[in-house]
Amino acid sequence: MIAAVSIFVVAYLMIAWEKVNKTLIALLGASLMLIFHILPQDVAMHHIDFNVITLLISMMVLVSIVEQTGVFEFVAIKLAKLVGGSPIKILVMLFLITAVFSALLDNITTVLLIAPVSVLIAEELRISPLPFLLSQIFASNIGGTATLIGDPPNIMIGSAAGLTFMDFVINLAPLVVLQLLLISVLFYFLFGKKMKVSNEDKARIMAFDERMSIKDTGLLFKSLFVLGLVIMGFAIHGFVDLEAATIAMAGASVLMIVGDIDAEQLFSKVEWSSIFFFTGLFIMVGGLVEVGVISYFSQKMLAFTHGNVHVTAQVLLWFSGVASAVVDNIPFVATMIPLLQDVQSHLGSSGNNGLWWALSLGSCLGGNGSLIGASANIIVANMAAKTGNKIGFASFLKYGIPITILLLAVSHIYLMLRYF
Amino acid sequence: MKLDNLLNQELVFWDVDAKSSLQIYQMIAERVQQMFALDEQEVVDAFLEREKLGYVIFPDGSSFPHGRLEGLDDLIIAMVKCKTPLDFCGKKADLFYCVLTSNAGSNRYLMVLASFAKLAQYHQEKIRLTQSPRELIELIRALQLDVDKSLLVSDVINSDEVLTVCVDDNLSVAVDLMKEKGIKFLPVVDKNGLYKGKLNALDIVKAAYPRSSFLMSDIGFMSTSRSFEGFHRKEATMKVSQVYSEDKQRVARLDEQMIQIGFKMVKNDWHHLTVLDDEKKPVAVISDRSFVSKVLRA
Numbered sequence: 189m190i191a192a193v194s195i196f197v198v199a200y201l202m203i204a205w206e207k208v209n210k211t212l213i214a215l216l217g218a219s220l221m222l223i224f225h226i227l228p229q230d231v232a233m234h235h236i237d238f239n240v241i242t243l244l245i246s247m248m249v250l251v252s253i254v255e256q257t258g259v260f261e262f263v264a265i266k267l268a269k270l271v272g273g274s275p276i277k278i279l280v281m282l283f284l285i286t287a288v289f290s291a292l293l294d295n296i297t298t299v300l301l302i303a304p305v306s307v308l309i310a311e312e313l314r315i316s317p318l319p320f321l322l323s324q325i326f327a328s329n330i331g332g333t334a335t336l337i338g339d340p341p342n343i344m345i346g347s348a349a350g351l352t353f354m355d356f357v358i359n360l361a362p363l364v365v366l367q368l369l370l371i372s373v374l375f376y377f378l379f380g381k382k383m384k385v386s387n388e389d390k391a392r393i394m395a396f397d398e399r400m401s402i403k404d405t406g407l408l409f410k411s412l413f414v415l416g417l418v419i420m421g422f423a424i425h426g427f428v429d430l431e432a433a434t435i436a437m438a439g440a441s442v443l444m445i446v447g448d449i450d451a452e453q454l455f456s457k458v459e460w461s462s463i464f465f466f467t468g469l470f471i472m473v474g475g476l477v478e479v480g481v482i483s484y485f486s487q488k489m490l491a492f493t494h495g496n497v498h499v500t501a502q503v504l505l506w507f508s509g510v511a512s513a514v515v516d517n518i519p520f521v522a523t524m525i526p527l528l529q530d531v532q533s534h535l536g537s538s539g540n541n542g543l544w545w546a547l548s549l550g551s552c553l554g555g556n557g558s559l560i561g562a563s564a565n566i567i568v569a570n571m572a573a574k575t576g577n578k579i580g581f582a583s584f585l586k587y588g589i590p591i592t593i594l595l596l597a598v599s600h601i602y603l604m605l606r607y608f
Numbered sequence: 609m610k611l612d613n614l615l616n617q618e619l620v621f622w623d624v625d626a627k628s629s630l631q632i633y634q635m636i637a638e639r640v641q642q643m644f645a646l647d648e649q650e651v652v653d654a655f656l657e658r659e660k661l662g663y664v665i666f667p668d669g670s671s672f673p674h675g676r677l678e679g680l681d682d683l684i685i686a687m688v689k690c691k692t693p694l695d696f697c698g699k700k701a702d703l704f705y706c707v708l709t710s711n712a713g714s715n716r717y718l719m720v721l722a723s724f725a726k727l728a729q730y731h732q733e734k735i736r737l738t739q740s741p742r743e744l745i746e747l748i749r750a751l752q753l754d755v756d757k758s759l760l761v762s763d764v765i766n767s768d769e770v771l772t773v774c775v776d777d778n779l780s781v782a783v784d785l786m787k788e789k790g791i792k793f794l795p796v797v798d799k800n801g802l803y804k805g806k807l808n809a810l811d812i813v814k815a816a817y818p819r820s821s822f823l824m825s826d827i828g829f830m831s832t833s834r835s836f837e838g839f840h841r842k843e844a845t846m847k848v849s850q851v852y853s854e855d856k857q858r859v860a861r862l863d864e865q866m867i868q869i870g871f872k873m874v875k876n877d878w879h880h881l882t883v884l885d886d887e888k889k890p891v892a893v894i895s896d897r898s899f900v901s902k903v904l905r906a
Contacts, residue, residue, distance in 0.1 A: 258825075258826065261824065261829065265829055301824075304820045304821075304824045307823075308818055308820045308824070308827075308830075311834065311835065312833070312834050314834070317820075392832070392834065395831060397831070399829075400828035400829045401829045403825075403826065571823055574819065574822075574823065575818075575820045576819055
């Protein structure tokens with residue numbers, strides 16, 4: 189047990205330290221678990237959740253194809269023109285569309301494609317792009333919380349707890365919609381009056397021709413059609429007894445065939461580093477499960493909450509929220525999943541998924557807490573720096589901490605009202 | 609290229625008992641026929657043909673027979689040392705440096721002859737003291753004689769003063785210089801004239817665009833841009849330091865071989881290299897265009 193905990197803690201600290209590639213740390217940690225016979229290889233393989241791995245790869249493939257069509261830029265510009273070039277309305281529109289894309293595709297790709305457009309729009313309007321970028325960070329994390337495929341923690345939770353796409357939509361999407369409206373109103377009042385632009389500036393935005401963003405109309409229609417089918421498939425995968433990964437894999441294969449996509453080239457765009465990171469993590473956490481560490485901590489947690497499911501959910505929500513603001517939420521959730529499974533078996537609350545939703549909300553929304561809380565935050569900050577607009581760690585906290593507290597508080601109330 | 613790499617032990621004939629140059633040519637021709645499948649008589653004729661124009665014999669007894677052969681795409685070298693010197697209209701020769709090449713000939717052929725001349729001039733006694741073909745080749749190898757000299761950066765650059773811009777200059781200085789001189793590359797230096805990096809025309813064009821645009825794959829939806837329109841104002845206030853690329857790679861030394869420089873340029877798709885002196889100050893710029901005109905078409 190000591191060896192397993194030591195390997196895990198050192199690996200976790202090194203991942204948090206961010207000086208060595210986190211994937212390599214996870215793979216080395218997994219290797220050490222096997223080398224020290226903490227768990228045998230066949231058992232380790234069982235701990236790798238191939239549902240998660242397949243869903244991630246398939247969604248990466250689908251998104252890579254959709255990305256090539258230019259639809260992200262098209263929608264962003266179309267919306268900016270739809271609101272007549274008004275900066276605060278553009279901000280709200282891009283905030284909402286970032287959330288929608290993040291829920292249905294993936295939040296990193298979404299911010300990678302929407303954020304540059306919003307900086308360009310801000311520059312043409314001669315206003316600071318920072319409110320746009322900040323709002324998109326929050327939008328991507330909040331939007332991603334709404335669905336099974338929106339954020340990697342949800343993919344892991346959904347797979348481990350047997351929760352379907354529609355389970356997430358029914359249980360989390362209403363809350364997410366409420367939170368999005370709340371934050372958009374907040375941004376409206378925070379930045380609305382500061383964003384003054386001339387008629388000429390607005391005319392510049394109105395002169396954009398969004399149709400020119402579409403690079404391949406044929407592929408666009410094929411992508412939207414297949415993507416529509418995949419989302420419909422997600423909606424019914426629970427009823428037809430298929431995993432979401434199967435639906436996504438079928439969709440990715442079909443789109444590659446009908447879109448005449450060079451498979452080799454496309455596969456090279458899959459973030460293999462992330463996939464191997466997950467693989468290593470699953471094995472490391474598997475090691476902890478096998479030696480009984482997870483079971484030990486679940487009992488400690490139950491002792492702390494006196495076996496009260498309400499209190500456990502509250503602790504889980506806030507603890508996950510704080511932890512996810514400080515460390516990568518993927519290893520955090522990977523560790524929490526077996527712990528929560530153990531807690532549920534002791535509480536006998538398997539019929540109530542409130543604890544899973546608490547973990548999902550805490551880990552996804554907690555990413556808003558700091559600049560390093562989620563990958564999308566770091567990506568937007570790097571992108572901002574490249575355009576000469578620095579988002580500092582401390583300046584982000586000024587928005588991140590109150591917004592995260594607000595989101596977690598709303599989630600807390602929602603969970604208590606709906607599940608306990 | 610080293611001279612010893614062109615020699616073949618089987619074509620070195622030591623302490624030969626020959627009475628005439630014809631015998632020497634026949635001996636060489638016979639071996640050349642075996643080794644290269646060339647017509648023996650044609651080889652002999654090639655040497656005789658050249659001999660008709662006159663002998664090249666050094667006073668110390670070295671002779672340089674050579675001939676050109678139709679269809680030969682090679683350079684064949686033979687060396688012969690006779691036991692007794694042969695008489696060529698009063699001139700005596702016992703060492704024969706024989707070269708066969710194509711009708712078209714080549715620069716290298718002349719360089720080989722020049723190397724042999726050098727060998728004969730400075731190392732004649734050592735050659736005579738060698739006892740066998742192997743010993744001779746080892747001697748020549750030890751002498752490290754170059755057949756052709758490498759072309760160096762210092763051989764091709766212009767001695768004119770190189771144009772540079774300082775990191776603290778306004779961008780408009782660089783733009784004006786490029787426009788006036790019709791150039792698209794400028795080495796960038798610090799206040800002391802030491803090399804810092806490079807500035808090319810594309811760096812300046814890039815400065816005209818909004819920085820965010822380069823995070824997108826395309827900006828086809830824009831027909832105009834505030835940044836583009838305002839470039840005139842921007843270039844007057846922007847410093848070269850904001851636009852240039854720091855660089856330590858795209859440089860060359862004066863003693864570097866041009867063949868290396870060309871390889872680096874092609875391999876890395878570099879169009880310009882800055883030549884630096886020992887103090888790291890730019891002394892010239894080598895462009896892909898100058899490479900073609902001064903090296904390939906020299």
